[in-house]
Amino acid sequence: MFAKRTIWNLTPNRLSEALAAHRAAGKPLIDLTVSNPTECGFEYDSSAILNALSNPAALSYEPNPKGLESARRAVAGYYADRGDDVDIEDIILTTSTSEAYSYVFRTLCDPGDDLLIPSPSYPLFDFLAEIHDVNLVRYPLLYDHGWQIDFHPLEQAITPRTRGIIVVNPNNPTGHYAKQAEIAKLNSICAERRLAIIADEVFLDFALEGDRPASFAANRDAPTFALSGLSKICGLPQMKAAWLIASGPQEWKHEAVARLEVIADTYLSVNAPVQLAIPRFFELRHSFQEQVISRIRRNLAELDRQLAAQSAVSRLKVEGGWCAVLRVPVTHSDEDLALLNKEGIYVHPGHFYDFSSGRSLIVSLLTPELQTVQGVSRILAFLR
């Protein structure tokens, strides 16, 4: 009696079983997978956050499919601070970036249409695609002293059923930003073949080096949807506030926004107190981002200090984002590596993110520094 799209294998995998057993036995665990910023010891201005949620204007209901104008102005202001000109009429608020993906997939794709996604990347796409009857086709990212898009296989993967190309900017977990030359190439491919660029920019502000990275939010040269939200930018995943922005050729953009507006109007999903608080939340982002970036820098420095004392494990270059990728010797299975349970370390295996088996571990750089020191030293001792 259930839809085929929900025939998921719901049995726990070896890793989650071993992790549950380790926790149930009350053994200590150093968790190098943390991604929830509210549990990493960052300082938040609690009273400012809570005050922002008690705006009396929330007592009346103003249904607006795109979201309250004051909130969309704040989103446009965020891009203006970066030097990008975004019209508030092209912004649609959603409860999460995942929901924004959902609106975009529904707008672009009929059942069985293809979307191209980067590999390696974030595991959420498989579920989102299945729920929306979309077929994912992977295009490779190459690593050679830094990450880049491999355009030849990307172009070969395009078929008459392809509707768009997803770019994660910077990508999770590789931390790779789309460079100007890559943006230009994506624009020319998508403009010529009438495809949309879907750019996930939730980690855009967490660059570790160089100039301010380019955003796709004001991309003019190809049909584009840019997605982001407060979960990473402000470290407030619990507020459930995100957005999508349509940009590109005028005629296409108007049509896209009109269609999206019908979807958004069907749900009207973002609640009033949070929308009214969005301008204040944006003001608070600077202190959060400074804390995150300085922790990431300290964790990377510690990682490099320990890696320098051995030769079995190395790390790949990180341009931004919240993770580092470790290259490890292929002597253990991915999941043995990932739990390292006798050592009391929890770390994600590379295959979670589509890396080939047994070669990589993904380490969160949000982990409090003391745990990074201990966790990394135990991983290196285990792999020696």
Ligand SMILES: Cc1ncc(COP(=O)(O)O)c(C=O)c1O
């Ligand atoms: C690349 C990427 N996109 C989107 C999300 C989800 O964001 P949201 O909390 O807004 O749904 C995540 C969460 O980790 C992510 O890593």
